[in-house]
Structures are given as C-alpha cells and as structure tokens.
Amino acid sequence: MYRSLLIGLFLTLASQASAECDGTCTPDGEACQVDGKPCCETGSSCYGFNFYKKCQTPPLCLREWYDCTSGMAGNVPCCEGMECVLGDGEQYECQHIYEPIAVEGFATTPVAPVAPVTAPVTPVSAPVAPVAPLTEAAVIKPWSPADEGYLFFANMTNAGVQDPTAPNYQVAAKAYIKADCAGPHLCIYVMAEPGVALSSTEGWFKDYTYSTASIPFVAPGLTYREENGVIVGWSGCVTVPFDKGATGLGVEIHANWGLKGSNSLGNTASTGKSGTTLVTMDYPVCLKPAFVEGETAPVATAPQATPVAAPSAPTPTAAGALGTAPTPVTSPVTAPIPSPVAAPVPVTAASLTDKGWTPLFSMYNAGNPDTKSSNYQLAGKAWYKYDCAARLICWLVMAEPGLEISGTEAWFKDYGRGNSAIEAVAPGITFKMTNNVRTGWTGCFYEPLGATGSIEVHANYGVAGSGKLGNTMSTGKSNTLGGYATIDYDHHCVGLAPTCAAAGAKCNGSMPCCNGRTCPTSGNKVCPSK
Known part of the structure; x- marks a missing residue:
C-alpha cells in the first residue's frame, strides 16, 4: 500500500513540475492575468491590480485598487470600508467610498500671548555653576x-x-x-x-x-x-x-x-x-523685469543708522566663571531695515476675470449638483479662455478652500468626439501649488474634430493634507441632475473673421489650418484633427 501511495505522490509532483516547465501554468509568486494561464498550485489564483497581479493563495480580503472581477476564484470580498466598483480603466476594482468632505470647523488651539518683560534684569553677581555638556540623548535639530x-x-x-x-x-x-x-x-x-x-x-x-x-x-x-x-x-x-x-x-x-x-x-x-x-x-x-505681468521689482529701503544698546549683564568666561561686564557701545551701528513685503494676492473671481478668464461652471462631488443628494458638495470651479482664431480652449480648475486635488486625474472631454480625454497641448496639464498643496490645474486643448459642446471637466480631490484624494469633482455626468455641461465654442467669436481653419473645416492657400496642421494638397481639402 505504501508503495502505491509513493508512486501516486511521485506522479502528482512530476505532472505539476512538467506543467511548470512546459509553461501551461503559472507558479506562485509570478506575474499572471485573470484570463491567462491557470496557477500551478492547487487553491491559488490570480490576484492584484492592473498589470501587477501574481499567483497566490486567496487573501482574506482584497486591498484598494485590487481587481474584484466577479469571475475571480473564491469571489474574495473587498477589505472593510471599500466596495467593488467600475473604475476608470473599465474594470471592477476595490475602492474607498468617501462621504462628502467637511472642511469647516477645524478645532484650533490658540496660543496664549506672552506678557512682555518690563522690569530690568538684575545682573548676576554670584558664581554660576558651569552648564552641563549635551548628552547623546539631547535632541539636536538637523541642518535644513x-x-x-x-x-x-x-x-x-x-x-x-x-x-x-x-x-x-x-x-x-x-x-x-x-x-x-x-x-x-x-x-x-x-x-x-x-x-x-x-x-x-x-x-x-x-x-x-x-x-x-x-x-x-x-x-x-x-x-x-x-x-x-x-x-x-x-x-x-x-x-x-x-x-x-x-x-x-x-x-x-x-x-x-x-x-x-x-x-x-x-x-x-x-x-x-x-x-x-x-x-x-x-x-x-x-x-521679474517690468515687462512681465506689469510688475516691477521692489525698491529696497535705504539702511538707517540705529543705536544698539550694549548688554548690561556679565558674560560667562570659558571656565564657567563670570567676567566683568563689557564696556557699553555708544557709537551708532548701521542696521538694515528690511523692505516691506507685500501680502500675497488671493485668487478671486475678480482677479481671474481681470486676467481674461471667464467663470463658467461649478464642479460638484461626483458631478452631482443636486443639493438634496446625501453626497452633495461644491468642490471647485472651472474657468476658461477661448482663442477664436486658433480654436484653442484653455481651462483653469480651482479647488474650494481646504481641499486638494490629485496629480493623476485631471482632464477635459467633449463627448461629441468620443469618451476619451482630449490631449492637452504642450506643456500639458500643469498644477497650481499653494503651500505644497495642489489647489488647481490648468491646460489648453484644441477644439477636437466632431466637438458638439457637450463637455466634462474633471479632477480628483480630497481634504488638503489627508492623502486621500479619491473623490471626483466634475462639471456634470450623464447620470447626474442636468447631465453633461454644455458650451458654445463660437459665442465669443461673433463678428470676428477667422484667420485659420479649425479641424474639420475647409482650407486653402489663403486660409491655412490652425495650430500648425497641414492642409491637404489634393482631394477633400479639410483640416485634419491632428
């Protein structure tokens, strides 16, 4: 009997090793795909996120961003606080479902003011014991x-x-x-x-x-x-x-x-x-020179002669004893007076309007403007500029105070040309930083071929400094109150003769294509989309 058991075990191991060698299965710990080769080990399956999956025994729960497609072995649930939802990559993944973010009412601890010392300090006349040297346990602030x-x-x-x-x-x-x-x-x-x-x-x-x-x-x-x-x-x-x-x-x-x-x-x-x-x-x-944004460099105030009083207390010597008080300094010492520094100008609707930006849309949590919704929150605002001649639209997104936007999700779509985001022109999407917090993004985009003005401007966000930036702010989605936002690209251009042809428009020698695109030399002379 023992001999038959040993023979059976040998055949099982041999067949498993053969499968690993001929590549028909994936060993534990190696990269895999859910719809690819099966895992070699019994009970193991393919777990992970995006392209970072490997064969392993089923975990107790799936972590954030892990693929939670229903066909996975064992149907392992998402970990606590997460749900299996359809992500941006058109696959189901575990994500935190955040509640609306409150940014007001943070508790602050006021610092009690220190009363000024009015009485003069009496010079020390008795010997003072030398100061004990710093020990290894003393905290020394590193250089910065x-x-x-x-x-x-x-x-x-x-x-x-x-x-x-x-x-x-x-x-x-x-x-x-x-x-x-x-x-x-x-x-x-x-x-x-x-x-x-x-x-x-x-x-x-x-x-x-x-x-x-x-x-x-x-x-x-x-x-x-x-x-x-x-x-x-x-x-x-x-x-x-x-x-x-x-x-x-x-x-x-x-x-x-x-x-x-x-x-x-x-x-x-x-x-x-x-x-x-x-x-x-x-x-x-x-x-900045004077020609940059109309600014000029500040003029430093001339230094003034200011008398500096000498210390009246005796000074410890190297040996720890007290020496005699130094002779008071009577001659004035030139001390520079720092130039006044102008307070930073806050970004307001008026200041943006002065720079040519037009307020257009509010951006809500999950794109939902319904104030009766449990997850309602005004999260940001979208501003825009439009260049009629170049058919170029630029967007500026600013988060509401106390919020921070993600550096990985910022885009603009016109659903008349498809569901994919429109590529920003160089230098691409750039982010506005305030005290090391992303508070906004800006980018410019060519009006795409087939654009209808049914648009969405998007960013991910969360509480500033929280590290959780998984909420979405949007000008509107197909399934929210009011649906997608709309824009009339041409309403700024009434009465203005175009200097170039936009994508999809007719072109010729006297009407070149905008944005450096080349007008076809034969056939249907229409400006290409790229």
Whole structure:
C-alpha cells in the first residue's frame, strides 16, 4: 500500500513540475492575468491590480485598487470600508467610498500671548555653576536648507510619479527655492531624504514654457553637500529667461539618486514630468523685469543708522566663571531695515476675470449638483479662455478652500468626439501649488474634430493634507441632475473673421489650418484633427 501511495505522490509532483516547465501554468509568486494561464498550485489564483497581479493563495480580503472581477476564484470580498466598483480603466476594482468632505470647523488651539518683560534684569553677581555638556540623548535639530533662507517648494519623487498608490512611488528628495534679488537669480536647493544619496552627474531645472532644454546654472555651477563622503544635497542658481517666454506654468527640478551604500545612482527624482504632472512656480516678483505681468521689482529701503544698546549683564568666561561686564557701545551701528513685503494676492473671481478668464461652471462631488443628494458638495470651479482664431480652449480648475486635488486625474472631454480625454497641448496639464498643496490645474486643448459642446471637466480631490484624494469633482455626468455641461465654442467669436481653419473645416492657400496642421494638397481639402 505504501508503495502505491509513493508512486501516486511521485506522479502528482512530476505532472505539476512538467506543467511548470512546459509553461501551461503559472507558479506562485509570478506575474499572471485573470484570463491567462491557470496557477500551478492547487487553491491559488490570480490576484492584484492592473498589470501587477501574481499567483497566490486567496487573501482574506482584497486591498484598494485590487481587481474584484466577479469571475475571480473564491469571489474574495473587498477589505472593510471599500466596495467593488467600475473604475476608470473599465474594470471592477476595490475602492474607498468617501462621504462628502467637511472642511469647516477645524478645532484650533490658540496660543496664549506672552506678557512682555518690563522690569530690568538684575545682573548676576554670584558664581554660576558651569552648564552641563549635551548628552547623546539631547535632541539636536538637523541642518535644513531652511536654515539658509530657502523655502520648501515640492517633493521630488521617483521618476516623477505623483500617485502614492503606484508600486514605484517614493519621495526621494525635497526641492527648496529662494530669490537672489541682486542677481537676479532663482536659487534651488535639493536635499535627499534619509537613506538616499544623490549623484554628482545629474542635476537640472527646466521651465517648459521657455524650452525643453535645461536652464544653465550660473557660476560656480552646482555645489554639493556631503555627509560621511556621500552626496546628500546640491544647490545652484539660474537666471530665469523671462525675455524668452518663461512663465513658470510648467517647471521641473531633477536629480539622480540611489540608496546610501550602493554604487547605483541611476534612479531619477523629479518634481513632475512633462505632459502629465508638471508643477507651477510663482517666480519671486523681484526676479521679474517690468515687462512681465506689469510688475516691477521692489525698491529696497535705504539702511538707517540705529543705536544698539550694549548688554548690561556679565558674560560667562570659558571656565564657567563670570567676567566683568563689557564696556557699553555708544557709537551708532548701521542696521538694515528690511523692505516691506507685500501680502500675497488671493485668487478671486475678480482677479481671474481681470486676467481674461471667464467663470463658467461649478464642479460638484461626483458631478452631482443636486443639493438634496446625501453626497452633495461644491468642490471647485472651472474657468476658461477661448482663442477664436486658433480654436484653442484653455481651462483653469480651482479647488474650494481646504481641499486638494490629485496629480493623476485631471482632464477635459467633449463627448461629441468620443469618451476619451482630449490631449492637452504642450506643456500639458500643469498644477497650481499653494503651500505644497495642489489647489488647481490648468491646460489648453484644441477644439477636437466632431466637438458638439457637450463637455466634462474633471479632477480628483480630497481634504488638503489627508492623502486621500479619491473623490471626483466634475462639471456634470450623464447620470447626474442636468447631465453633461454644455458650451458654445463660437459665442465669443461673433463678428470676428477667422484667420485659420479649425479641424474639420475647409482650407486653402489663403486660409491655412490652425495650430500648425497641414492642409491637404489634393482631394477633400479639410483640416485634419491632428
């Protein structure tokens, strides 16, 4: 009997090994697809999200973004707080279902004011015991670029990926900036995260509204900060080419990195890549010439001579004893008076209108404007500009106060030309950053062939700083009250003669196609859509 059992076990293992060898099944831990080859191990199945699935034993529940298609073995439920819904990729996946977000009424703890000291300090006459030296347990604040006047600008993530749920997402460094008004130069400091080393061969800054080429650093170029023989930071200054079109509406700071102790520093860290997740930089006013947005550099106030009183208390010596009080300084010392700094101008309907933006649509949670709905929330507003001659429409989306938008979901559709998003023209979608929070996006789009004006403008959002940006704000969806929003592309163009032909319009030698498209030389002379 034992012999027959051993023979049976051998045949089972042999057949399984044969299946793995000839590729008819997928071993545990290796990549798979739900509709592909079966898993070799009994009881295992294909679990994961998008293209990141592998054969494994059924988990207790499916995590966020995992494929929850009904045909999966065992029909494993989504983990607590999530539901199986149809995602943007036209497949069912586990997602959190967020309730409407409340952003008002945050509790704050006021700081009690410190009463000023009015009585003079009595000099110490008795010997004072020497101060005990710092111990290893004492907390010492690490150096930061902020210690040299730099302001935090943005996180630099692996390959510029901004989606925290992506498998290769990692914050590798942080970018800081400050203005050298006398230069005038924009100075940049990149500081690696703990455990990360930077390369000395890759470090640059680009403004894509000027060029796809990097802007050279002024002399002496990049300088590096080392710790224990490892580069952990670099800094450099550039002259912003305002005269050649640089506006800050799409910038990128880049460095190469790797883990400390490794010899591989080929990974890229970026504030965001061209075409999808570029960030916006509001250049300091003092760097801009007078012809940029009508601004002028502030005029520094002349230093004034101000007497400085000498300290009256005795000063401890190196040995810990007290020496005699120094002689009071009677001569005046020139102390610079800082120039007044203008308060930032808030983005308001009036300020946007002054810049040519037209308010058009409110954006609601899930696109639903029904105030009686349980998930009703006004989440943002969409503004637009339209260029009649070029047939180009530009959108500006601004989140409501207290909210933050995602860096991975921002698009515009005209359903007359299909269900896919319209590709933004260069430099693509750019994001408005306020205190390291995405508060808006902007992008320009050619009016597509077949456009009917039945549109949707979209962004993902959540509470600022929460890290949960899965809610959708939209100008309206097909199944919500009022349906899709509508726009008349031509209503701004009454009485204006076009200077070029839009996509789908007739063209000839005297009426070229807009946006650099080529008019056909034979056959039906109609401007192409691309």
